[in-house]
Amino acid sequence: MFSNRMFNILVPIISVVLGLIAGAIIMLGFGYNPFQGYLALIDGAFGNAYFFGETIRQVTPYILTGLAVAFAFRAGLFNIGAEGQVIVGWLAAVWIGTTIEAPMIVHLPLALFAAALAGGMWGFVPGLLKAKLGVHEVIITIMMNYIALYLTNHLIRNVLTDTKDTTDRVVESAALSSEWLMTLTSYSRLHWGILVALVAAVFMWFLLEKTTAGYELRSVGYNRHASEYAGMKVGKNIILAMVISGGFAGLAGAMEGLGTFGYMPTHSAFTNIGFDGIAVALLGGNAALGTVIAAFLFGTLKIGALNMPTGAGVPAELVEIVIALIIFFVASSYIIRWALLRLKKEGK
Amino acid sequence: MENYVVEMLDIRKEFPGIVANDNINLQVKKGEIHALLGENGAGKSTLMNVLFGLYQPEKGEIRVKGKKVKITDPNVANELGIGMVHQHFMLVDTFTVTQNIILGSEPRRYGTIDIKKAEKDVSELSDRYGLRVDPKAKIRDISVGMQQRVEILKTLYRGADVLILDEPTAVLTPQEIKELIGIMKSLVKQGISIILITHKLKEIMEVCDRCTVIRKGEGIDTVNVSETNVDDLASLMVGREISFTTEKTPAEPKQSVLNIHELKVLDARGVEMVKGLNLEVKAGEIVGIAGVDGNGQSELIEAITGLRKTESGKVLLNDKEITNLTPRKVTEAGVSHIPQDRHKFGLVLDFPIGENMVLQTYYQKPYAKNGILSFNKIYDHAKNLIKEYDVRTPNVFTKARALSGGNQQKAIIAREVDRSPDLIIAAQPTRGLDVGAIEFIHKKLIEERDKGRAVLLISFELDEIMNVSDRIAVMFDGNIVANVKPEETNEQELGLLMAGSRKEKVGGE
Numbered sequence: 001m002f003s004n005r006m007f008n009i010l011v012p013i014i015s016v017v018l019g020l021i022a023g024a025i026i027m028l029g030f031g032y033n034p035f036q037g038y039l040a041l042i043d044g045a046f047g048n049a050y051f052f053g054e055t056i057r058q059v060t061p062y063i064l065t066g067l068a069v070a071f072a073f074r075a076g077l078f079n080i081g082a083e084g085q086v087i088v089g090w091l092a093a094v095w096i097g098t099t100i101e102a103p104m105i106v107h108l109p110l111a112l113f114a115a116a117l118a119g120g121m122w123g124f125v126p127g128l129l130k131a132k133l134g135v136h137e138v139i140i141t142i143m144m145n146y147i148a149l150y151l152t153n154h155l156i157r158n159v160l161t162d163t164k165d166t167t168d169r170v171v172e173s174a175a176l177s178s179e180w181l182m183t184l185t186s187y188s189r190l191h192w193g194i195l196v197a198l199v200a201a202v203f204m205w206f207l208l209e210k211t212t213a214g215y216e217l218r219s220v221g222y223n224r225h226a227s228e229y230a231g232m233k234v235g236k237n238i239i240l241a242m243v244i245s246g247g248f249a250g251l252a253g254a255m256e257g258l259g260t261f262g263y264m265p266t267h268s269a270f271t272n273i274g275f276d277g278i279a280v281a282l283l284g285g286n287a288a289l290g291t292v293i294a295a296f297l298f299g300t301l302k303i304g305a306l307n308m309p310t311g312a313g314v315p316a317e318l319v320e321i322v323i324a325l326i327i328f329f330v331a332s333s334y335i336i337r338w339a340l341l342r343l344k345k346e347g348k
Numbered sequence: 349m350e351n352y353v354v355e356m357l358d359i360r361k362e363f364p365g366i367v368a369n370d371n372i373n374l375q376v377k378k379g380e381i382h383a384l385l386g387e388n389g390a391g392k393s394t395l396m397n398v399l400f401g402l403y404q405p406e407k408g409e410i411r412v413k414g415k416k417v418k419i420t421d422p423n424v425a426n427e428l429g430i431g432m433v434h435q436h437f438m439l440v441d442t443f444t445v446t447q448n449i450i451l452g453s454e455p456r457r458y459g460t461i462d463i464k465k466a467e468k469d470v471s472e473l474s475d476r477y478g479l480r481v482d483p484k485a486k487i488r489d490i491s492v493g494m495q496q497r498v499e500i501l502k503t504l505y506r507g508a509d510v511l512i513l514d515e516p517t518a519v520l521t522p523q524e525i526k527e528l529i530g531i532m533k534s535l536v537k538q539g540i541s542i543i544l545i546t547h548k549l550k551e552i553m554e555v556c557d558r559c560t561v562i563r564k565g566e567g568i569d570t571v572n573v574s575e576t577n578v579d580d581l582a583s584l585m586v587g588r589e590i591s592f593t594t595e596k597t598p599a600e601p602k603q604s605v606l607n608i609h610e611l612k613v614l615d616a617r618g619v620e621m622v623k624g625l626n627l628e629v630k631a632g633e634i635v636g637i638a639g640v641d642g643n644g645q646s647e648l649i650e651a652i653t654g655l656r657k658t659e660s661g662k663v664l665l666n667d668k669e670i671t672n673l674t675p676r677k678v679t680e681a682g683v684s685h686i687p688q689d690r691h692k693f694g695l696v697l698d699f700p701i702g703e704n705m706v707l708q709t710y711y712q713k714p715y716a717k718n719g720i721l722s723f724n725k726i727y728d729h730a731k732n733l734i735k736e737y738d739v740r741t742p743n744v745f746t747k748a749r750a751l752s753g754g755n756q757q758k759a760i761i762a763r764e765v766d767r768s769p770d771l772i773i774a775a776q777p778t779r780g781l782d783v784g785a786i787e788f789i790h791k792k793l794i795e796e797r798d799k800g801r802a803v804l805l806i807s808f809e810l811d812e813i814m815n816v817s818d819r820i821a822v823m824f825d826g827n828i829v830a831n832v833k834p835e836e837t838n839e840q841e842l843g844l845l846m847a848g849s850r851k852e853k854v855g856g857e
Contacts, residue, residue, distance in 0.1 A: 219696050223695075225692045225693050228675065229655065229694070
């Protein structure tokens with residue numbers, strides 16, 4: 001009845017639908033109209049050019065952090081450190097963007113590269129420790145998140161500025177923002193970064209599915225022993241996977257630094273872009289295309305939700321609960337998988 | 349009327365597109381050991397899963413102790429006194445023997461588990477059936493053989509009097525097999541009935557009373573073991589004559605291919621497992637290493653293939669030193685390795701079978717150019733191998749996981765032999781396979797020998813060593829303790845040598 005492929009597509013869709021239904025029940029329970037609520041959400045995400053621009057703007061870093069987590073997953077690693085990699089990537093991009101003078105054709109790629117490099121370095125450390133000493137990457141990446149947060153705050157206050165809480169704005173030649181895109185979308189913060197994110201998704205797909213390097217990464221992800229037996233260098237692949245994963249997350253930071261904000265403020269808490277990337281990757285089945293689609297969904301929910309309090313009177317906290325429910329159903333997708341299999345058995 | 353404990357009459361079970369069981373009758377008498385014999389994929393496990401309540405049959409009747417029953421799930425089977433010991437154990441590693449046994453039916457006292465009583469019960473049960481398990485030992489600390497006895501105890505603890513054992517000897521050493529056979533005999537003496545799923549004919553002859561044969565999902569016959577012999581059983585099972593003594597011409601050894609000098613290897617704990625070993629394998633001969641598991645065979649193979657660093661000594665291939673090279677360099681030097689554990693080492697189970705066929709060669713032409721894979725070439729290559737080696741798979745895109753054990757092994761052998769290596773290391777190449785597949789693999793190894801390749805065969809099955817090898821090196825305690833010719837020795841002598849008893853011929857050539 002269902003092929004494997006169908007299955008992989010069906011499960012996340014059902015997860016999302018169940019999450020929406022559960023959210024509707026919660027809204028009903030608290031006396032809000034779920035139809036109005038969801039209509040407000042859709043309106044808030046796509047209702048006019050401004051909202052649409054903001055949605056795409058939000059989708060951009062989600063694609064990249066989703067790819068970061070998905071890529072590591074494919075090599076059998078859990079990169080929970082995308083958050084920290086976003087932060088260092090953000091700083092690196094802004095640093096290059098504020099301190100160097102060069103024509104755009106050099107400056108912008110250089111700033112993006114710096115962000116990817118910084119994120120990659122942040123992935124390299126846990127990768128190296130995992131490969132050489134067998135230290136679990138989850139522990140190290142969590143710690144690296146905190147190091148990133150406080151280190152960047154320190155650098156912004158004491159190195160990039162004179163005890164200020166934000167950096168200068170990046171110069172024109174390093175900015176992703178575009179007057180044209182902004183006017184097109186009634187002055188949303190939409191920027192060219194979406195193209196970077198989509199190129200990154202194609203890059204990940206190509207690397208994993210078409211190259212020998214990707215073959216090794218997938219093989220190591222599935223079965224380390226067989227990979228070693230077959231002559232692959234398991235340690236090298238673990239490090240490589242973490243570096244590339246960190247690079248994606250670093251680029252997500254650049255999206256914020258060179259696009260959305262154009263500067264970097266100090267952060268008192270995590271941005272959550274990296275953590276949301278975990279849910280995006282999970283929903284997207286750790287595949288490039290799936291991650292892009294999942295990122296669109298998350299961006300839509302995030303931006304659309306902003307309209308729910310004004311559009312339908314649903315409090316923002318409830319909106320967070322609805323999103324959490326969707327993630328919950330995605331995370332427990334094995335239950336849905338099981339139910340589908342059951343159906344398949346009986347329906348044959 | 350005969351006194352049957354379990355009767356499965358005219359059972360039919362279908363899966364989408366295939367009939368897994370059809371027209372099968374299985375009648376088990378009280379207190380007998382009844383073998384269920386069939387090739388891999390013949391439908392033995394399906395039939396037993398029907399009996400155990402995991403599948404519902406489309407047709408047919410099941411009777412337990414004369415009463416017609418409907419077994420809807422394993423709990424019903426348990427209540428009817430049917431217990432199953434699966435091939436892959438279902439035990440919690442970090443729990444003790446007792447904790448595992450009582451799991452799900454714990455004796456309670458004031459709302460807490462009465463572990464004292466449980467331990468007492470377990471040790472009484474264990475004594476009664478001669479199972480010798482330590483109720484307080486943790487599962488991860490005990491041998492595979494003892495783990496299996498824990499599984500048996502688990503079913504007895506739940507009051508089972510019909511035991512289904514699914515290929516119980518596949519994971520055991522020869523000593524453990526002997527013990528298990530003793531246990532089975534003592535169980536039936538006390539009124540327990542056993543259904544033994546197996547494709548090992550010798551075991552059937554040794555321990556079973558009657559034997560039901562199924563082939564391609566159909567019931568073929570039920571025979572009294574005392575009135576039959578291995579050859580008849582084999583042809584019943586396969587549907588054609590099977591030759592057990594593999595046909596081969598005498599070896600014509602040529603130049604030396606593998607030379608090992610004074611090799612010392614430590615295991616992961618740092619214990620010396622290979623202790624100054626010397627070994628030579630020539631082109632055109634099969635050298636069989638006989639030995640009980642754990643005498644350094646695994647470490648020896650890992651050292652040759654580059655998976656483990658050596659402590660001292662030299663490994664030469666065609667007079668070139670390959671000591672401590674990386675696995676890739678060893679492979680490129682001309683060594684193929686059919687690993688002992690095909691799931692852990694031999695295959696990436698979640699890769700399509702086609703991608704598994706280039707596991708060592710994916711980066712070479714024509715499978716890749718400038719780092720980009722050519723999937724057309726890869727899958728064409730896989731298609732050819734699958735045809736040539738008769739790997740039964742729906743297509744090359746099927747995941748390796750979905751194939752039967754025999755076909756997985758054929759795929760590995762296809763991949764390893766096709767590289768035209770100078771040396772083939774085959775570790776337990778036929779473990780868990782049925783006679784048809786075993787025959788095929790033995791033939792292939794001999795064919796490769798005849799093409800002038802050196803073959804190093806490591807096996808715990810003496811039959812295999814005796815049948816296939818041109819020369820036998822007996823390994824004990826990290827050393828080769830004897831070199832013998834198969835035609836000049838017998839299983840008893842080999843058994844003694846493997847157990848470490850020295851004899852005059854020690855040292856061999």
